Amino acid sequence: NAGVTQTPKFRILKIGQSMTLQCTQDMNHNYMYWYRQDPGMGLKLIYYSVGAGITDKGEVPNGYNVSRSTTEDFPLRLELAAPSQTSVYFCASRGLAGALEQYFGPGTRLTVT
């Protein structure tokens, strides 16, 4: 049981480039989330999904897109990368019932130059 996995661990992008951050969970969790964490700050919600085929915007969705075609995968797409998107990105998931805690992946450190 690997939990939540994210790839890549690190990435450097040039302004205007695009990329997809991958997130996979093997806990059969319905809810999945994408957060960004800027230096010395807390986590801000970008997008979330309550199940396959359903996504919704969080607090800071501009510049990002997501899809949820399967329960396991929740990729985050950056189109036209900007320096303001330099951050650490965390994916999280939680189950449908019971405890509300979210389980986090190890993060992807993205630098846009």
Added chain:
Amino acid sequence: GESVGLHLPTLSVQEGDNSIINCAYSNSASDYFIWYKQESGKGPQFIIDIRSNMDKRQGQRVTVLLNKTVKHLSLQIAATQPGDSAVYFCAEKSGTASKLTFGTGTRLQVTL
């Protein structure tokens, strides 16, 4: 808007002492609170949670206290160890079951 915040950005504690990390929240409708620990270069790790119908919850070496009257949450760590050095976040849930709002975090430094 409503937000979760922390009183102390950095807390330095001697090994073996007890640590208390505080968190103030402003949304009186919040019904669930959670503490996470984040070590350098890693994702947040769940420590303990508490629902708003409780005042106190204990785990292994950790206790969370909730004071709804003054909208205050605290995390107590007993016999603090070097491995406890990390950034600690509180988060709250209000409204829909999906989303948590995170505070900015407190860095706990354990000195020998």
